[in-house]
Amino acid sequence: xxxxxxxNCIACKHTDCVEVCPVDCFYExxxxxxxxxxxxxxxxxxxxxxxxxxxRPDTEPDMExxxxxxxxxxxxxxxIITKVDPLxxxxxxxxxxxxxxxxxxxxxxxGG
Ligand code: SF4
Ligand code: F3S
Numbered sequence: 336x337x338x339x340x341x342x343n344c345i346a347c348k349h350t351d352c353v354e355v356c357p358v359d360c361f362y363e364x365x366x367x368x369x370x371x372x373x374x375x376x377x378x379x380x381x382x383x384x385x386x387x388x389x390x391r392p393d394t395e396p397d398m399e400x401x402x403x404x405x406x407x408x409x410x411x412x413x414x415i416i417t418k419v420d421p422l423x424x425x426x427x428x429x430x431x432x433x434x435x436x437x438x439x440x441x442x443x444x445x446g447g
Contacts (some may be wrong), residue, residue: 337372337393338382340400344389345434347425350363352381352390364408366422371409372402382407386431401437420429436439 340352344367352368360374361381370381372393376409382390393402428438 336377337402337405338370338373338379338390339372339393339405340367340369341389341391341400341401341433342433342439343387343430344365344385344387346422346428346431346438347387347389348419349382349421349425350415351384353391353415354386354418355380356416359414359416360409361415362409362412363446364412364441365444366438367440368444369405369408369412372406374409378396379413383414387425406413408441411441416442417447419447 346366348367350368357378358374358376360371361368362371391398399401428434
């Protein structure tokens with residue numbers, strides 16, 4: 336089992352989640368984070384920290400695609416362990432549908 340970051344993180348990226356993870360398994364893209372499924376220890380402490388409810392356990396329905404998405408990008412992006420400011424449109428874009436199609440960037444973030 337693992338937790339995964341879903342598309343509502345895209346263009347929000349609050350990063351509260353990274354401060355509580357005991358194993359530092361969040362990876363930073365330009366405008367979202369992902370969790371490495373093989374490093375996550377399923378502790379669950381990050382889930383309630385996300386202000387936009389973008390973290391879920393993979394035991395919920397239809398999560399296979401998100402596990403693979405998190406795996407793919409966690410192997411391409413740098414680790415992030417320090418909270419940074421949310422993206423400028425975080426409030427405006429919370430809850431917007433189809434953000435993966437309209438707002439996702441595959442570019443890496445800075446990490447840190
Ligand atoms: Fe880190 Fe725990 Fe969240 Fe997994 S569930 S990403 S180990 S805080
Ligand atoms: Fe994203 Fe929520 Fe973390 S918006 S960066 S999953 S706190």
